[in-house]
Amino acid sequence: MVLDVKTRTKPVTGTVRVMTGNEACAEAAVAAGLGFFAGYPITPSSEIAEGLARTLPRSGGTFLQMEDEIGAMGAVIGASLAGAKAMTATSGPGFSLKQENIGYACMAEVPCVVVNVQRGGPSTGLPTLPAQGDVMQARWGTHGDHQIIVLVPRGVRETYDLTVRAFNLAEALRTPVILLLDEIVGHVSEKVVLPAEIEVVERERPDASARKYLPYEETDSDVPPMASFGEGRRFHVTGLAHDETGFPTNDSRKIERLLLRLDRKIRRYAAQIVQVDESLDEGATVGVFAYGSTARSAARAVRLARAEGIKVDFLAPLTLWPFATPQVAAMGTRVRHIVVPEMNLGQMAHEVEWAVGREAAVHSLTRVDGEPIRPSQVLERIREVARR
Amino acid sequence: MIDYEHYLRVEKFPLIWCPGCGHGIVLKAILRAVDRIGLEKDGVAMVSGIGCASRAPGYVDFNTLHTTHGRAITFATGVKMARPDLTVIVATGDGDATAIGGNHFIHAARRNIDMTVVLFNNWIYGMTGGQASPTTPFGCHATTAPYGNPESSFDISGLAVAAGASYVARGTVTQPTKLDRFIEQGIRKRGFALIEAFTPCPTAFGRQNGMARSTDLLQWMKANTITVKQAEKMDRADLDGKLVTGVVADVEKPEYAQQYATLVERLRAEGGQDAPAPARRPISAADLLVEGGVS
Numbered sequence: 047m048v049l050d051v052k053t054r055t056k057p058v059t060g061t062v063r064v065m066t067g068n069e070a071c072a073e074a075a076v077a078a079g080l081g082f083f084a085g086y087p088i089t090p091s092s093e094i095a096e097g098l099a100r101t102l103p104r105s106g107g108t109f110l111q112m113e114d115e116i117g118a119m120g121a122v123i124g125a126s127l128a129g130a131k132a133m134t135a136t137s138g139p140g141f142s143l144k145q146e147n148i149g150y151a152c153m154a155e156v157p158c159v160v161v162n163v164q165r166g167g168p169s170t171g172l173p174t175l176p177a178q179g180d181v182m183q184a185r186w187g188t189h190g191d192h193q194i195i196v197l198v199p200r201g202v203r204e205t206y207d208l209t210v211r212a213f214n215l216a217e218a219l220r221t222p223v224i225l226l227l228d229e230i231v232g233h234v235s236e237k238v239v240l241p242a243e244i245e246v247v248e249r250e251r252p253d254a255s256a257r258k259y260l261p262y263e264e265t266d267s268d269v270p271p272m273a274s275f276g277e278g279r280r281f282h283v284t285g286l287a288h289d290e291t292g293f294p295t296n297d298s299r300k301i302e303r304l305l306l307r308l309d310r311k312i313r314r315y316a317a318q319i320v321q322v323d324e325s326l327d328e329g330a331t332v333g334v335f336a337y338g339s340t341a342r343s344a345a346r347a348v349r350l351a352r353a354e355g356i357k358v359d360f361l362a363p364l365t366l367w368p369f370a371t372p373q374v375a376a377m378g379t380r381v382r383h384i385v386v387p388e389m390n391l392g393q394m395a396h397e398v399e400w401a402v403g404r405e406a407a408v409h410s411l412t413r414v415d416g417e418p419i420r421p422s423q424v425l426e427r428i429r430e431v432a433r434r
Numbered sequence: 435m436i437d438y439e440h441y442l443r444v445e446k447f448p449l450i451w452c453p454g455c456g457h458g459i460v461l462k463a464i465l466r467a468v469d470r471i472g473l474e475k476d477g478v479a480m481v482s483g484i485g486c487a488s489r490a491p492g493y494v495d496f497n498t499l500h501t502t503h504g505r506a507i508t509f510a511t512g513v514k515m516a517r518p519d520l521t522v523i524v525a526t527g528d529g530d531a532t533a534i535g536g537n538h539f540i541h542a543a544r545r546n547i548d549m550t551v552v553l554f555n556n557w558i559y560g561m562t563g564g565q566a567s568p569t570t571p572f573g574c575h576a577t578t579a580p581y582g583n584p585e586s587s588f589d590i591s592g593l594a595v596a597a598g599a600s601y602v603a604r605g606t607v608t609q610p611t612k613l614d615r616f617i618e619q620g621i622r623k624r625g626f627a628l629i630e631a632f633t634p635c636p637t638a639f640g641r642q643n644g645m646a647r648s649t650d651l652l653q654w655m656k657a658n659t660i661t662v663k664q665a666e667k668m669d670r671a672d673l674d675g676k677l678v679t680g681v682v683a684d685v686e687k688p689e690y691a692q693q694y695a696t697l698v699e700r701l702r703a704e705g706g707q708d709a710p711a712p713a714r715r716p717i718s719a720a721d722l723l724v725e726g727g728v729s
Contacts, residue, residue: 113537125513150501276519
């Protein structure tokens with residue numbers, strides 16, 4: 047469903063709005079300074095493209111409907127190299143198609159935001175129904191070792207905030223950031239109060255002279271300052287393994303230095319990148335780990351369980367990757383059981399198990415029939431494990 | 435007289451291309467065209483995909499972008515729309531542009547976005563060792579067509595014309611001064627321009643087809659090169675195997691980046707009805723990146 051902008055009376059920042067997650071994403075992107083969007087129609091993400099087709103040219107940015115998903119990802123990378131904050135939006139099948147170029151953006155360190163409004167898969171799957179089956183594709187979809195940042199909002203206001211954050215992290219770290227919505231978050235219409243002010247990061251520009259500029263310089267921060275095409279620094283960009291100059295190299299030492307830096311660049315800032323929403327209960331024996339729209343059902347289940355006298359810890363990650371290992375490991379030391387509801391066959395439950403080791407038993411609660419996980423399902427599982 | 439070294443990253447020599455390869459001749463033709471127009475190096479972006487031809491940008495002192503296989507035109511589209519003032523040249527090959535990248539090729543032509551695609555057509559996948567491409571002539575040999583190519587080949591220029599390109603020309607490295615004139619006209623044309631350049635690959639194409647020496651290939655090319663005007667007087671059947679060179683299309687039509695800029699101007703003049711954006715508080719990357727990794 048698309049709200050008609052014209053029917054709204056004077057929408058004012060900082061006041062109450064009614065909008066969907068997809069609409070919030072499109073609006074937040076413009077607020078964050080989006081200069082270029084390229085996309086391809088796909089359910090359930092199309093409203094993001096439709097919204098930006100209306101608003102982006104009004105703010106002087108470019109909206110471009112490309113001939114396919116791969117082309118949209120390529121255009122986004124090209125625009126970012128030319129200096130624009132750039133974004134694309136898609137869903138599962140399109141996300142699969144974009145993976146090669148997402149890897150290019152990792153390798154060539156090109157900031158960009160890729161929105162994936164998840165639907166049921168594999169293949170054409172369930173175009174109009176919710177799922178969370180792309181959490182591992184988001185992490186490992188492109189070939190080769192790489193780090194990736196994946197943000198996972200639970201509702202409309204959080205989609206707005208995490209869209210802005212996605213741009214900030216992309217620009218700060220010269221890396222693609224995946225914003226992982228699900229069909230429910232994308233299409234749910236909620237009352238929200240939008241922020242009156244947002245924090246915006248611009249990518250660090252080089253101050254070195256044109257002659258000395260090294261586009262992939264090894265700096266203290268591990269993030270090389272980024273010039274744009276057409277500014278007088280004529281540098282080379284390639285997806286091949288390259289040295290600090292940006293040109294291809296077969297020197298094994300230089301190759302290793304590059305790949306380790308790309309890995310370290312995200313890993314060393316993980317504590318800052320990872321955000322979680324925790325609700326601790328003194329003496330809890332049961333923990334719940336849930337993300338995306340499923341975290342909404344889980345939060346209600348936790349409230350109901352507590353009302354019944356069951357002590358429950360709750361952890362909802364807003365950053366799915368890098369994984370919130372310290373927080374999840376800490377939960378494992380507090381509780382005996384962790385329930386992980388998710389609309390897939392247990393993709394993140396494995397990661398939770400990995401993080402807690404033998405400290406707690408992990409109970410995967412899965413659903414892949416196109417229906418959301420209901421609070422009653424989570425509550426039932428909480429009751430069951432609390433009795434053990 | 436052009437000073438080639440002004441435009442070249444000579445420190446990156448020697449070239450990756452094999453002895454007898456024609457790609458250097460095409461690259462020099464591009465540089466002569468750029469020089470004759472008088473473009474500043476800062477104002478040129480050269481974008482390529484994957485393959486032998488796509489290594490060209492590494493050797494030229496422009497803003498250069500070596501992308502993924504088949505996708506050069508899409509990256510170039512992003513560059514052009516973010517910086518419409520840049521002159522965008524795409525260096526690509528027959529496989530890169532018309533097999534894996536065929537969809538982008540026809541849609542960029544349809545969109546008529548201002549860029550000049552120089553397509554190095556050597557009728558073969560050279561970098562991967564001589565597999566059949568969409569332009570490998572019927573019956574010719576390739577490692578993936580060991581009994582002779584059973585497929586028909588693409589008329590790339592015809593494809594570009596049908597898709598809506600503003601300017602289309604075919605040249606050959608055996609006539610390099612004509613080739614640079616076509617490229618010059620393509621760059622000057624506001625819109626999508628395709629210059630298809632026939633170029634010999636003795637290593638991967640010639641050796642499999644009885645023309646292992648570059649001179650054999652060049653002589654074969656010269657013997658079969660005719661002009662567009664000559665071709666018009668010939669029977670269609672006789673054109674099989676001919677390299678028809680010359681300007682195939684040169685038309686005036688609306689260019690995409692300019693159309694988009696006009697739209698932006700119009701909308702700004704009308705005034706928007708969008709929700710007011712929140713205030714932006716700039717913070718530095720360092721504020722966001724406080725160290726402390728996950729153990």
